[in-house]
Amino acid sequence: MTDPARTLGEEVGGLDAAADRRAPLASVQDLRIQFRTKAGRVHAVDGVSFDIRDGEALGLVGETGCGKTVTARSFLRLVPSPPGIYAGGRVQFRPRKRCEVCGGAGCGACGGAGRVPTACPRCRGTGCSECNLSGEETVDLLRVPERRLREIRGNRIAMIFQDPGKALNPALPVKQQIAEVLHVHRSEELLRRAGIDSDAGVLMPLLRRMAEQRSRRAERVLLGLPPGRRHSRRLGAAVAEWVAESLAETRIANPRKVMNSFPHELSGGMKQRVMIAQALACDPDLLIADEPTTALDVTIQARILELIRELQDRHRSSVLYISHDLALVNQVSDRVAVMYAGRIVESGPSQAVFRDPRHPYTRGLLAAIPTATDERGRLMAIEGTVPELVDPQPACRFHARCPYAAPACRTIDPPLRAHRDDRPVACFLYESAEEVGADRSSMPTWAGRR
Amino acid sequence: MLDAARPRVGGHRVRAAAVRLRRFASVGGEVLRNPTTLAGVTIIVAMVGMALLAPVLTEPNVPDPYQMPRDWGALNEPPGTPDHLLGTTQHGGDVLYGIIWGSRTSLRLSLIVVSVTVAIGVIVGSLAGFLGGRVDEVLMRIVDVFLSIPELIFALAIAAVLGPSFGNIILALAAVFWVKYARIIRGQVIHVKQNDYVDAARVIGDSRLNIFVKDVLPNSITPVAVQATLDMGNVVLIGAALSFIGLAEAGLAEWGVLVSQGQAGISAGRWWASTFPGLMVFLWALAFNLVGDGLRDVLDPRTERR
Amino acid sequence: MKTVPARAARPIPVKNRNLVTVRNLRRYFPIREGALQRVVGHVRAVDGVSFDVRRGETVGVVGESGCGKTTLGRCINGLLPPTDGGVYFDLGDDEHARLDALTAMPSEARTREQAAELERLDRTHRVDRLRGEAWRSYRRNCQVVFQDAFSSLNPRQLVKDIVGRPLKVYREASGSELMERVVGLLESVGLGRQHLYRYPHQFSGGQRQRISIARALALDPDFIVLDEPTSALDVSVQAQILNLLNDLQRERGLTYLFISHDLGVVRHMSDRIVVMYVGEIVEAGTRDDVFNSPLHPYTEALLEASPELAHDTDRRAGALEGRVPDPARPPQGCRFHTRCPVVTPSCGFEVDDAVRMLEGRGAGLDHLRGVQRRSAFEADLSFDDEEFAGLMVRVLEGPETPAEMREAMIGLTRSGSTVAIRFRDIDRVRLEEIRPAHVTSCILHTGQGLDPGDRHMREKNGG
Ligand SMILES: Nc1ncnc2c1ncn2[C@@H]1O[C@H](COP(=O)(O)OP(=O)(O)OP(=O)(O)O)[C@@H](O)[C@H]1O
Ligand SMILES: Nc1ncnc2c1ncn2[C@@H]1O[C@H](COP(=O)(O)OP(=O)(O)O)[C@@H](O)[C@H]1O
Ligand code: SF4
Ligand code: SF4
Ligand SMILES: [Mg+2]
Ligand SMILES: [Mg+2]
Ligand SMILES: [Zn+2]
Ligand SMILES: [Zn+2]
Numbered sequence A: 001m002t003d004p005a006r007t008l009g010e011e012v013g014g015l016d017a018a019a020d021r022r023a024p025l026a027s028v029q030d031l032r033i034q035f036r037t038k039a040g041r042v043h044a045v046d047g048v049s050f051d052i053r054d055g056e057a058l059g060l061v062g063e064t065g066c067g068k069t070v071t072a073r074s075f076l077r078l079v080p081s082p083p084g085i086y087a088g089g090r091v092q093f094r095p096r097k098r099c100e101v102c103g104g105a106g107c108g109a110c111g112g113a114g115r116v117p118t119a120c121p122r123c124r125g126t127g128c129s130e131c132n133l134s135g136e137e138t139v140d141l142l143r144v145p146e147r148r149l150r151e152i153r154g155n156r157i158a159m160i161f162q163d164p165g166k167a168l169n170p171a172l173p174v175k176q177q178i179a180e181v182l183h184v185h186r187s188e189e190l191l192r193r194a195g196i197d198s199d200a201g202v203l204m205p206l207l208r209r210m211a212e213q214r215s216r217r218a219e220r221v222l223l224g225l226p227p228g229r230r231h232s233r234r235l236g237a238a239v240a241e242w243v244a245e246s247l248a249e250t251r252i253a254n255p256r257k258v259m260n261s262f263p264h265e266l267s268g269g270m271k272q273r274v275m276i277a278q279a280l281a282c283d284p285d286l287l288i289a290d291e292p293t294t295a296l297d298v299t300i301q302a303r304i305l306e307l308i309r310e311l312q313d314r315h316r317s318s319v320l321y322i323s324h325d326l327a328l329v330n331q332v333s334d335r336v337a338v339m340y341a342g343r344i345v346e347s348g349p350s351q352a353v354f355r356d357p358r359h360p361y362t363r364g365l366l367a368a369i370p371t372a373t374d375e376r377g378r379l380m381a382i383e384g385t386v387p388e389l390v391d392p393q394p395a396c397r398f399h400a401r402c403p404y405a406a407p408a409c410r411t412i413d414p415p416l417r418a419h420r421d422d423r424p425v426a427c428f429l430y431e432s433a434e435e436v437g438a439d440r441s442s443m444p445t446w447a448g449r450r
Numbered sequence B: 001m002l003d004a005a006r007p008r009v010g011g012h013r014v015r016a017a018a019v020r021l022r023r024f025a026s027v028g029g030e031v032l033r034n035p036t037t038l039a040g041v042t043i044i045v046a047m048v049g050m051a052l053l054a055p056v057l058t059e060p061n062v063p064d065p066y067q068m069p070r071d072w073g074a075l076n077e078p079p080g081t082p083d084h085l086l087g088t089t090q091h092g093g094d095v096l097y098g099i100i101w102g103s104r105t106s107l108r109l110s111l112i113v114v115s116v117t118v119a120i121g122v123i124v125g126s127l128a129g130f131l132g133g134r135v136d137e138v139l140m141r142i143v144d145v146f147l148s149i150p151e152l153i154f155a156l157a158i159a160a161v162l163g164p165s166f167g168n169i170i171l172a173l174a175a176v177f178w179v180k181y182a183r184i185i186r187g188q189v190i191h192v193k194q195n196d197y198v199d200a201a202r203v204i205g206d207s208r209l210n211i212f213v214k215d216v217l218p219n220s221i222t223p224v225a226v227q228a229t230l231d232m233g234n235v236v237l238i239g240a241a242l243s244f245i246g247l248a249e250a251g252l253a254e255w256g257v258l259v260s261q262g263q264a265g266i267s268a269g270r271w272w273a274s275t276f277p278g279l280m281v282f283l284w285a286l287a288f289n290l291v292g293d294g295l296r297d298v299l300d301p302r303t304e305r306r
Numbered sequence C: 001m002k003t004v005p006a007r008a009a010r011p012i013p014v015k016n017r018n019l020v021t022v023r024n025l026r027r028y029f030p031i032r033e034g035a036l037q038r039v040v041g042h043v044r045a046v047d048g049v050s051f052d053v054r055r056g057e058t059v060g061v062v063g064e065s066g067c068g069k070t071t072l073g074r075c076i077n078g079l080l081p082p083t084d085g086g087v088y089f090d091l092g093d094d095e096h097a098r099l100d101a102l103t104a105m106p107s108e109a110r111t112r113e114q115a116a117e118l119e120r121l122d123r124t125h126r127v128d129r130l131r132g133e134a135w136r137s138y139r140r141n142c143q144v145v146f147q148d149a150f151s152s153l154n155p156r157q158l159v160k161d162i163v164g165r166p167l168k169v170y171r172e173a174s175g176s177e178l179m180e181r182v183v184g185l186l187e188s189v190g191l192g193r194q195h196l197y198r199y200p201h202q203f204s205g206g207q208r209q210r211i212s213i214a215r216a217l218a219l220d221p222d223f224i225v226l227d228e229p230t231s232a233l234d235v236s237v238q239a240q241i242l243n244l245l246n247d248l249q250r251e252r253g254l255t256y257l258f259i260s261h262d263l264g265v266v267r268h269m270s271d272r273i274v275v276m277y278v279g280e281i282v283e284a285g286t287r288d289d290v291f292n293s294p295l296h297p298y299t300e301a302l303l304e305a306s307p308e309l310a311h312d313t314d315r316r317a318g319a320l321e322g323r324v325p326d327p328a329r330p331p332q333g334c335r336f337h338t339r340c341p342v343v344t345p346s347c348g349f350e351v352d353d354a355v356r357m358l359e360g361r362g363a364g365l366d367h368l369r370g371v372q373r374r375s376a377f378e379a380d381l382s383f384d385d386e387e388f389a390g391l392m393v394r395v396l397e398g399p400e401t402p403a404e405m406r407e408a409m410i411g412l413t414r415s416g417s418t419v420a421i422r423f424r425d426i427d428r429v430r431l432e433e434i435r436p437a438h439v440t441s442c443i444l445h446t447g448q449g450l451d452p453g454d455r456h457m458r459e460k461n462g463g
Helices: A005-013 A070-075 A146-152 A176-184 A186-191 A201-211 A217-223 A228-248 A255-259 A268-280 A298-315 A326-332 A350-355 A361-365 A407-411 B008-031 B035-052 B097-129 B133-147 B151-162 B166-191 B195-203 B209-222 B222-246 B254-268 B272-299 B301-305 C069-074 C093-104 C112-125 C132-141 C159-169 C177-186 C207-219 C237-254 C263-269 C289-294 C299-303 C308-315 C351-360 C386-397 C403-408 C452-460
Strands: A026-037 A040-052 A057-061 A084-093 A096-098 A116-119 A157-160 A288-290 A318-323 A335-340 A343-349 C018-033 C039-052 C058-062 C082-090 C142-145 C223-227 C256-259 C272-277 C281-284 C367-374 C378-383 C409-415 C417-421 C433-436 C438-440
Touching: A040 A070, A040 A084, A040 A343, A040 B222, A040 C281, A057 A070, A070 A084, A070 A288, A070 C093, A176 A228, A176 A255, A176 A268, A186 A228, A186 C403, A201 A217, A201 A228, A201 C452, A217 A228, A228 A268, A228 C159, A268 A298, A268 C367, A268 C438, A288 A298, A298 A318, A298 A326, A318 A326, A326 A335, A326 A350, A326 A361, A335 A361, A343 A350, A343 A361, A361 B209, A361 C237, A407 C058, B008 B035, B008 B272, B008 C159, B035 B097, B035 B272, B097 B209, B097 B222, B097 B254, B097 B272, B133 B166, B133 C289, B151 B166, B151 B222, B166 B209, B166 B222, B195 B209, B195 C142, B195 C207, B209 B222, B209 C281, B222 B254, B222 B272, B222 C386, B254 B272, B301 C417, C018 C069, C018 C093, C018 C256, C039 C069, C039 C082, C039 C256, C039 C281, C039 C386, C058 C069, C058 C263, C069 C223, C082 C112, C132 C142, C142 C207, C159 C177, C159 C207, C177 C207, C177 C256, C207 C237, C237 C263, C237 C417, C256 C263, C263 C289, C272 C289, C272 C299, C281 C289, C351 C378, C351 C386, C351 C403, C351 C417, C378 C386, C386 C409, C403 C409
Parallel strands: A057 A318, A057 A335, A157 A288, A288 A318, C058 C256, C058 C272, C142 C223, C223 C256
Antiparallel strands: A026 A040, A026 A084, A096 A116, A335 A343, C018 C039, C018 C082, C272 C281, C281 C438, C367 C378, C378 C417, C409 C417, C433 C438
16 A cells, blocks of 8 residues: 555645645654553554654643653654554654755755755665655654664654653763763764774774774773774764763753763753753754653743754754643644544644634643633633543543533544644534534534533 | 441441452462462462371371481381382481471471561661661661671571570571561661651641551561562571581471481482482472562552552 | 531631741751761751741742742641741731741840740740640641642552541541541542542542542641642643632631742732742742732743743743752852842852852863862962963953952952952841832842942843
């Protein structure tokens, strides 16, 4: 089956397709992830589709347990399995490289993105079945061999986690943890930066292994002796230089000092900056940030958000920003997808969704934020909690908590599709009875509020 | 109307008990699902059964069934001899008898040592952890002194000073093992004490004793249960070692003593007198270790949550 | 059908208006080091805090992580004894006035009778001095809800035991009556009979928080300390809990101390706001005053950093540079001066600031050999050689050093490889009432020790 990725992306994501003719950086298509548990199969992600375009920040919003983290982790195939099962769908990713015409600044050749697609390795850019005739390299992250995935992880796609304290290794100094990604993915460039390609001669293979951090003890001893020592020192200096550079980018005070400290010596905000430095060290195409500020203070949160925005602008990378706070996502992302119980229920430009939410769930999320005008104790809370997703029946997942729920909502899955304008929403309030094929009286109406 | 459906006081008790029992049963079921743990449990049940049924399985020796019978007419018989299925020792003791009655000795040894040491360890450790400050300092210094001497050597020294007897082995082992429990429980208590529910109980105004009994102890005891299970096996192992080097009375129906006395004959090809009891010691320790590990996995709070 | 009658909205009494009175509260934690566990310093978690909580109102406490909010709450709850000062519970109006008069004067200046009077007040109302019946009555009337709904419920107790425990402790009920009271409490927080026989781990975060609230309500208290009760929850569940807390307050006439770092939530919940920074109050006032016309630059920065509020006011996330200072060595003068965007030379610049600044510039601090302090404001910095000492002096005099700091430096001399540095001696700032019932400690408003020229200078620099 070869459905052209381009049209599918537009149809499924349905988002502002004319703006960019190029296939999106990543497209998630009908992703399904389940967990085997005692109670049955938990459908944690149940048919999620969206695109992430070059240079954009996409926000993914929803309550705890609605499947945001699982979706994000599937990009790097990090869902624990067992008990997790990739039950269907694709996560297509099209790696980029820096535009050689403008050197990343953005020009006509790269459509202002600063990054250009890499050619499909099978057809060398002429178009074949593997790349859907696009000529661009396309990887299905759920099926690609582990080896290739490792090349992508931390290099083309990087991730920052909610709890920086847990994501950093407490036993290693910060420098080593950041250097690690460089050794794994950028050994060639490290050698070049250290100025070691010509004069090293016979030591070259050894140095290369050192840059890849694969030297054995004996090799390290050898490189510690006079002829090799000069080179290995330069290599070490290049690594330190690069690490300091990427730390400095996060505007952490005193990068050289931070570099040599251990995670427990740093505050939460600093640890999160280290995580960001590590994630951006290889200049990835896609940065996934899973609630990066939930564990932090408001003041530090503001700084980290600003930093992510700024670095995104500078690196021209795309960001998938996950949070349960719609107000916050509105600040950092261009587009937003609202997730509920394993499905996307609404998506669109952040400003539009924020100003004019369509889905009753999105409305509920926004109304729940206390504002200056809310009378004390009269917040619009969404009653109840996210339902258990064990072997779900066809129905709107939100029906038990929705003030408008009607019989149709309890028996038919509302499809995610665009109506008046190009903003898709999955709710029968926006569908006509004929389209759905249900009885008119069983459809929800705005007047039918409980 | 509603009142009729409402359970009475007794009803509440019964229901709460049922809920607790179900939880206990689910932990039990979880433990048994692991095949290695199941194997451990099976061995333990068999051995305990053997100990309980000892008088039925073999004729007790008179006057003291815990002494090996002497059959002077059958010295060093190999296994398979009629009446002596596993052979006899150089003193004419029936190896099978020794194994069966020895299981009683081992069970007694484990139970006494473990219960005494758990009691002492829990009291000392929880006093230190719960009260903190000076009390903690003094008690933990004492514990440190005990810890600084290697287990086996310490037990050996005590047993040697007190003279060879089964009772003294119990004493020696108890003196060694309580320290570990004190350590474990103190760490747990200090950790558990920091939970907000302990503060919540203080804010309600509950007494310190109540807080300790209801909030702190039940949440600290799990690792002790695991360690106690492991030690049921380890005690027999070290006990056997002590008996082996001759710190128990000769002629006792005890696995370690049998191994010790039988080993002289190994060079002469009489392997059975020490091999079978040795195997029992090994199985016993192995079984409890398997169960202990299984318990640890199940009782690990992280897995308990799900 | 509830067996516990929900109290009709309780009128706020005109008598005994103040339920909780905090005066000069200090709580220090010793820092121990080495094998001997010698005390090498103190973390000043709460450092001289005074405010009142009136009956029936909600006082919100905001501030960054580590500024002492929880410690303050725990002192008020009687979970921590104060190092100095105290928390008084349920003072009569006259007693309150007397206490203020007595605590206002220095302890040496009190006459024997005055000291005895204070002692009597302490014995009858100061939380850490209460004994016997008075203590029990306070204990019943002051309850708490913690932030972490996971660790605030004993995982080995059933819900009926958790919620029924306070009633058992005070022998208020037993048997089926107890059970009915528990059901009534659960119903009042939106749970029910079906939840009696469950363990805490079988509940979601929001439901657990409801159980905590039910437990806090069991003894029908007057006052509840809410320590970030919703910060571990999603917005939607947070809204449910906030609504519940408000309904309960109205029905039962409760008084709350609401601690949070989320300004949107605090504004929604509180009548009055207390803003804390590094163990001190920097601003306090009614909610509308503090939110609509904040006085302290720290409050302004907090408001700007809050995305929810940015949405209301079209403010974009603002930047607050640097990190919270170490409460073991709080800055001199105004504690906010290390991060204040409108800092003046009179705000308390000290030797540490100069050292930190040099460090931030990476300016050869490797060559700093030692710092001999004469006071927080005066020290000798000795360097490896004269060259570096000279360089440091040039940095400290040059444009790399903020103008305010240069202005505050009243002495900078080099002799050999040693640099002597001296700043103005500045007192600790005090809270002052700027508008009715609206206090702040920022010297731009209090004028305390503010050099008239400094205000001018700030305007010149576009502050
Ligand atoms: N038991 C203790 N021993 C030593 N230091 C403590 C102790 N409790 C608190 N502190 C210190 O006191 C200061 C204030 O802590 P506190 O918990 O009151 O802050 P907070 O404002 O509640 O912060 P958060 O928003 O993170 O809850 C911190 O520096 C903290 O490290
Ligand atoms: N390892 C796991 N085992 C079983 N269920 C899981 C596991 N990880 C996640 N889930 C379930 O998947 C659903 C979505 O989880 P998650 O993606 O973490 O939510 P969130 O939106 O909060 O990030 C939840 O119902 C959760 O219980
Ligand atoms: S109206 Fe029906 S379809 Fe729409 S959100 Fe509510 S329950 Fe779902
Ligand atoms: S006194 Fe006012 S101006 Fe000075 S540092 Fe403090 S907050 Fe800033
Ligand atoms: Mg998550
Ligand atoms: Mg706190
Ligand atoms: Zn270009
Ligand atoms: Zn191709």
